[in-house]
Structure formats: structure tokens, C-alpha cells
Amino acid sequence: MLAVNLLHEVRGERAGAEMRRLIADDGFVLVVDWERGRPREDGPPEELLYDAAEATAVLANAGLHARPAPVELPFHFALIATPTE
16 A cells, blocks of 8 residues: 555545555555655645654554655655554
């Protein structure tokens, strides 16, 4: 599953739980989103964004273990999340 520039859009909603429900026990979701605190000219308002640690916590609350994806992006974080249950 792929979730790009989505997590900040569904802040406070059950999107993480829905991601967990949709992926198989041996599956994963790649979460890529704008990262709060990175200098940029475009993108959503800073107050809507997560940093990677906060996104990891949101995913953990939904039953997903997130780790950094092996990619460097200038304005985004990338996480690979797998089911914890």
C-alpha cells in the first residue's frame, strides 16, 4: 500500500486504523509525507504537518510498526510500516 502526502490531510481521523485493516499481516504501507520543520517554498501549512517521529507514533497507535525508508527526500519523510499484531 502507498500513502503519499496523505497523513497530514487526515490528522485526527482513523486513517491509520484503516491502513492497518487493509494490509495483510505480511504486508506493508509506504508512508511519504511533507515533514514539519524542513525549509520549503511550497506545500501545506506547517501547523498541519508531522515530523517523522510523530508520524511513527500515529502509526504505532494504529497497530503499525514504522521504520525509516532507505531514501532521502528534500521535503518529505518516508516510513515503511508493518503490522505489529
